[in-house]
Amino acid sequence: MAAKPPLTILLAGPRGFCAGVDRAIEIVERALQVYGAPVYVRHEIVHNRFVVESLEAKGAVFVKELDEAPVDKPVVFSAHGVPKSVPAEAERRRMIYLDATCPLVSKVHHEAARHHKEGFHVLLIGHEGHPEVIGTMGQLPEGAITLVETVADAQTLDVPAGKPLAFVTQTTLSLDDTAEIVAALRARFPEIEAPRKEDICYATTNRQQAVKALAGECDALLVVGAPNSSNSKRLVEVAEKAGCPRAFLVQRGADIDWDALGPLRTLGLTAGASAPEVLVEEVIAAFREHYEVTLEARDLTQEDVHFKLPRVLLDAAEAGE
Numbered sequence: 001m002a003a004k005p006p007l008t009i010l011l012a013g014p015r016g017f018c019a020g021v022d023r024a025i026e027i028v029e030r031a032l033q034v035y036g037a038p039v040y041v042r043h044e045i046v047h048n049r050f051v052v053e054s055l056e057a058k059g060a061v062f063v064k065e066l067d068e069a070p071v072d073k074p075v076v077f078s079a080h081g082v083p084k085s086v087p088a089e090a091e092r093r094r095m096i097y098l099d100a101t102c103p104l105v106s107k108v109h110h111e112a113a114r115h116h117k118e119g120f121h122v123l124l125i126g127h128e129g130h131p132e133v134i135g136t137m138g139q140l141p142e143g144a145i146t147l148v149e150t151v152a153d154a155q156t157l158d159v160p161a162g163k164p165l166a167f168v169t170q171t172t173l174s175l176d177d178t179a180e181i182v183a184a185l186r187a188r189f190p191e192i193e194a195p196r197k198e199d200i201c202y203a204t205t206n207r208q209q210a211v212k213a214l215a216g217e218c219d220a221l222l223v224v225g226a227p228n229s230s231n232s233k234r235l236v237e238v239a240e241k242a243g244c245p246r247a248f249l250v251q252r253g254a255d256i257d258w259d260a261l262g263p264l265r266t267l268g269l270t271a272g273a274s275a276p277e278v279l280v281e282e283v284i285a286a287f288r289e290h291y292e293v294t295l296e297a298r299d300l301t302q303e304d305v306h307f308k309l310p311r312v313l314l315d316a317a318e319a320g321e
């Protein structure tokens, strides 16, 4: 058998699960323990099929909308957040519900609500149709938030006359693209109120910076993540912009398009915030079948962020349930 060619895999760090994803998955698992199966989950708890299927195997049932869940079973809202109408409807139906919205998404919801209360018109920088954007827009009455997706939007959007402006953002955006949109908004509306602290979350920021730091050294880069995962898709774009000739999203080891990767000596590898490490290991194992792999960890920063679980689950744990 011919010797395998050598390949160095630069493993970006941090990568993979963030604190909000850990918390959301744990909420579903604990809810299954406390209430028993089935527990309903509105929308994919995080954007990853493997995670969803693992929870289904434990008794979670995923639905698109609340009205697909029976009123006598608990329901969990996904990490991406929900419009205000969703918990209101759950209450109206007297359902037990658990909110797995990432606290950093909730923080943006509160910011938007505060701006609205103080009389501002709110601009939301984000991607149309994404569940987080739907959730954030749904914190305020219809028309109180205008979505801004691009620099061109920032340059042309209509705003209500005589109202001060404030902006908030989706948590998983490209840092660089967002900076350009913010610059365009500031050029047009110098008085616009900005978030006190960046709305793009720490996990998005760290994963993008880690990719940027190694992209220039790679012949190609893979991001383990799902096609509907905003933060994972942004990592592909960041790699390309930072000088990596080819960057792709892969969900599983079996999805690798070997021809598209081209000739390889150095591969960059990372994972979106919703992709479990076991899938990164699966991808590495697939490369070991084709190459003599040397792994090199490139940890740019360490993360030590944890979010508390909802009170009701902690109380249940204390009560020995």
Ligand code: 2E6
Residues within 6 Å of the ligand: 020, 021, 045, 046, 047, 048, 079, 080, 081, 102, 105, 132, 171, 172, 228, 229, 230, 231, 232, 272, 273, 274
């Ligand atoms: C909630 C908020 C932010 O598509 P997106 O990147 O938003 O979501 P996931 O599920 O891929 O990543 C985690 C997450 C949840 N990020």
Ligand code: F3S
Residues within 6 Å of the ligand: 018, 019, 020, 021, 079, 102, 103, 104, 105, 171, 172, 201, 202, 203, 204, 231, 273
């Ligand atoms: Fe939250 Fe950021 Fe993760 S908003 S769910 S910590 S990607």
